[in-house]
Amino acid sequence: MISIYDFIETLTTDSGFWNPLIWGVAIVIAFLIVYIIRGFGNKGYKKETEQTKVFLSGNPEYKEEKMHVKASNLYWGFTESLKWVYKVLDKMHTGNVSDYVLWFVIIMGTLFIILGVI
Amino acid sequence: MEIHEIIRIVLTIIIGTIGLAAFGIFFGLLYKGLDRKISAHMQGRIGPPIRQPFRDIGKLFTKENIVPENAVPWIFHLAPLIGLVASISILLYLPIGGFPPLASGYGDLILILYLLIIPSLALVIGGFASGSPYATVGAQREMATMIAYEFPLAIIIVTIAWKLSATTVGGTLIQNSFAISTITSTPVWSVVGPIGFIGLILLLLALIIVTPAELSKIPFDSPEAETEIGGGLLVEYSGRNLAMFYLMDSVKTIVMASIIVALFFPYNLSNLVGLDAGSYPAYTIDIIFYLIKVLIVLVLSVTIIRVAVARLKIDQIVYTYWVPLTLMALIGLICIMWDGQFGLPRIVEMLGLV
Numbered sequence: 217m218i219s220i221y222d223f224i225e226t227l228t229t230d231s232g233f234w235n236p237l238i239w240g241v242a243i244v245i246a247f248l249i250v251y252i253i254r255g256f257g258n259k260g261y262k263k264e265t266e267q268t269k270v271f272l273s274g275n276p277e278y279k280e281e282k283m284h285v286k287a288s289n290l291y292w293g294f295t296e297s298l299k300w301v302y303k304v305l306d307k308m309h310t311g312n313v314s315d316y317v318l319w320f321v322i323i324m325g326t327l328f329i330i331l332g333v334i
Numbered sequence: 335m336e337i338h339e340i341i342r343i344v345l346t347i348i349i350g351t352i353g354l355a356a357f358g359i360f361f362g363l364l365y366k367g368l369d370r371k372i373s374a375h376m377q378g379r380i381g382p383p384i385r386q387p388f389r390d391i392g393k394l395f396t397k398e399n400i401v402p403e404n405a406v407p408w409i410f411h412l413a414p415l416i417g418l419v420a421s422i423s424i425l426l427y428l429p430i431g432g433f434p435p436l437a438s439g440y441g442d443l444i445l446i447l448y449l450l451i452i453p454s455l456a457l458v459i460g461g462f463a464s465g466s467p468y469a470t471v472g473a474q475r476e477m478a479t480m481i482a483y484e485f486p487l488a489i490i491i492v493t494i495a496w497k498l499s500a501t502t503v504g505g506t507l508i509q510n511s512f513a514i515s516t517i518t519s520t521p522v523w524s525v526v527g528p529i530g531f532i533g534l535i536l537l538l539l540a541l542i543i544v545t546p547a548e549l550s551k552i553p554f555d556s557p558e559a560e561t562e563i564g565g566g567l568l569v570e571y572s573g574r575n576l577a578m579f580y581l582m583d584s585v586k587t588i589v590m591a592s593i594i595v596a597l598f599f600p601y602n603l604s605n606l607v608g609l610d611a612g613s614y615p616a617y618t619i620d621i622i623f624y625l626i627k628v629l630i631v632l633v634l635s636v637t638i639i640r641v642a643v644a645r646l647k648i649d650q651i652v653y654t655y656w657v658p659l660t661l662m663a664l665i666g667l668i669c670i671m672w673d674g675q676f677g678l679p680r681i682v683e684m685l686g687l688v
Contacts, residue, residue: 235440257574293478293648
C-alpha cells in the first residue's frame with residue numbers, strides 16, 4: 217500500500233526533480249492573495265450598452281462567422297517566415313511512392329556513412 | 335518524513351509565497367517605473383515619475399471591468415488570475431536577493447521552463463476568450479512568438495546544465511545539474527576555458543534577446559502592437575482584469591531578470607567584502623547587490639533594446655528566433671562542447687608550442 221509519505225515525496229529522475237504538492241500549496245496561496253488584491257477593484261460595468269461592443273477602430277462589425285480568424289491562419293507568422301523551408305518540403309512530397317522509397321534509401325545510406333565514419 | 339517536518343515545510347511555503355508575492359509585485363512595478371524613466375531620458379523626454387506604475391494600478395482598480403458581449407466570461411476573468419498566480423509561483427524556485435530558492439529541493443530549471451509558459455498561455459487564452467478579432471490576431475501572434483523563442487531558450491538552459499553535469503568538483507561529478515542551487519553554487523564562468531567562455535557570451539546574448547519576447551516588449555511586442563491592432567490580446571481588457579495582467583507583466587519582469595542573474599551572475603558581494611554569511615549586514619549587502627544586478631540586466635535586455643529598435647512583424651520575429659538566434663545558441667553550445675578538447679592549452683599543445 218502506498219503510504220501518505222510516499223505520496224508527498226519529491227519526484228526524481230536522474231537529471232531532474234519536482235514536487236507537485238509543494239507547487240500546489242504555493243498556487244493555492246498565490247491564488248488567494250491575487251483574488252484578494254483583485255477584490256479591491258471596481259467590478260461593475262454597464263451591461264448591454266455600447267461599451268460591451270468589441271473595439272474595431274470604428275469599422276463595421278460583421279457576423280461572428282465572418283470575423284473569426286480561421287485555424288489555418290493561426291500559425292501564419294510561423295509558416296510565412298519559414299516559407300522557404302516549406303517550399304522545399306512541398307517539392308519533396310510528390311505523392312509518388314517510389315520517390316519516398318528513394319528518399320528513405322538516401323537517408324539510410326547517409327546515416328550509415330555517418331555512423332561508419334564517426 | 336515526519337509530520338512536524340511536513341507542517342514546517344508547508345508553513346515555510348505559505349509564508350514564503352506571501353512574502354515573494356509582495357516582493358515580486360512591489361519591485362516589478364518599481365522596475366517598470368525605472369524602465370519607463372530611463373527609456374524616456376534616452377529619448378530626450380522627462381518621462382513619468384518612477385511611481386507611475388503604482389498609480390496606473392490604482393487607477394485601473396477604479397475603472398469599470400467591462401466584459402465584451404461576445405466573450406466567454408468565466409475564462410475572460412480567470413485568465414489574468416492564472417497568469418499572475420503562475421508568475422508568482424516561479425519566484426519560489428529562483429534565488430531572490432542572494433538567498434537560496436525557497437522551494438530549492440522541490441523543483442528545478444526544467445520546471446521553471448514549463449511554468450514560464452503558463453503566463454503566456456493565460457494571455458493567449460484570455461485573448462481568444464475576448465471574442466474580438468484584434469484579440470484573436472494578438473493571441474495567434476503570441477502563440478507563434480512562444481514557439482519561436484522556446485527553441486533558443488531550451489538550448490541555453492540545456493547547455494549550461496550539461497556543462498555543469500560534465501564538470502567535476504573535488505574529484506566527483508556534479509549531481510543534479512538542473513537544480514538552481516547547483517547552478518548558483520558553481521558559476522558557469524568558473525568551469526569553462528577560453529572557447530567555452532566565448533560560447534557562454536553567445537548564450538548570454540541569446541538569453542538577453544529572448545527576454546523582451548518573454549515580456550512582450552518592443553521589438554517583439556507584435557501580439558500587443560497598440561498602433562496596429564489596438565493592444566491585441568489585451569484590447570478588450572479593462573479595469574481590474576487589465577490590472578492583473580499589468581501585475582503579471584511586472585512579476586514576470588523580476589522572474590526573467592532573476593533567471594539571467596541565477597544562470598550567469600550568481601555572485602554575492604558579502605563573501606568578497608568578508609562579512610559573515612548569515613549575518614544581517616551580509617543579507618543587506620547581498621539583497622542590494624541582487625537588486626542592482628536585476629536593474630542592470632533589465633536595462634540591457636529590455637530598456638536599451640526597446641528604445642533602439644522598432645517593432646518587428648510576426649514573421650520577422652519567428653525568423654529572428656528560429657534562424658540567427660538558434661544558430662547563435664547552437665554555436666555557443668558547440669563552443670562549450672569543444673571547450674575541453676580544443677581549449678587554449680590543447681591548441682597550444684596541438685601546435686607543438688609546449
